Amino acid sequence: MNTIDKPIAARKRIALVAHDNRKQGLIAWCDKHRGVLEQHQLLGTGTTGTQIEASTGMPVEKLFSGPMGGDQQLGAKICQGDVDILIFFWDPFEPMPHDPDVKALLRIAAVWNIPVACNASTADMMIHSTLMSQSFAREVPDYQGYLAARTGEITV
Numbered sequence: 001m002n003t004i005d006k007p008i009a010a011r012k013r014i015a016l017v018a019h020d021n022r023k024q025g026l027i028a029w030c031d032k033h034r035g036v037l038e039q040h041q042l043l044g045t046g047t048t049g050t051q052i053e054a055s056t057g058m059p060v061e062k063l064f065s066g067p068m069g070g071d072q073q074l075g076a077k078i079c080q081g082d083v084d085i086l087i088f089f090w091d092p093f094e095p096m097p098h099d100p101d102v103k104a105l106l107r108i109a110a111v112w113n114i115p116v117a118c119n120a121s122t123a124d125m126m127i128h129s130t131l132m133s134q135s136f137a138r139e140v141p142d143y144q145g146y147l148a149a150r151t152g153e154i155t156v
């Protein structure tokens with residue numbers, strides 16, 4: 001797969017998601033890092049976003065709840081370039097009815113090369129990165145090239 005450069009802007013769109021057993025952990029993490037998070041734009045799946053907003057007072061754009069399609073909505077936004085960072089405290093101890101959606105979300109985040117944190121220590125390292133406050137280069141799949149090659153518009 002060929003890639004192109006697509007920078008992530010200084011003001012980032014940060015997706016926040018947690019399974020039920022990890023929600024308190026994510027809320028505590030958001031509270032701890034409120035000073036940085038307030039400088040960015042937050043979105044999240046339905047229940048997670050609602051609880052973070054209620055608990056911290058920070059505005060969070062709320063998608064559908066995960067089991068009702070929220071993970072898939074988030075995946076679509078990542079494909080469209082509308083999400084820059086994913087912080088997803090998924091539960092390693094409980095199977096979920098929507099496990100295929102969870103896997104799909106993590107896969108699409110890998111495809112589009114966005115930073116992903118699945119636990120507090122990774123999220124801590126991410127939030128303390130100097131790149132949080134500046135634009136940085138990121139390689140993404142060359143979708144137009146991929147499509148053109150598949151539809152026979154270019155020969156390789």
Ligand SMILES: O=C(CO)COP(=O)(O)O
Pocket residue numbers: 017018019020044045046047048049064065066067070071098102
């Ligand atoms: O299930 C989720 C992620 O897979 C999160 O959904 P809620 O934020 O609605 O609980």
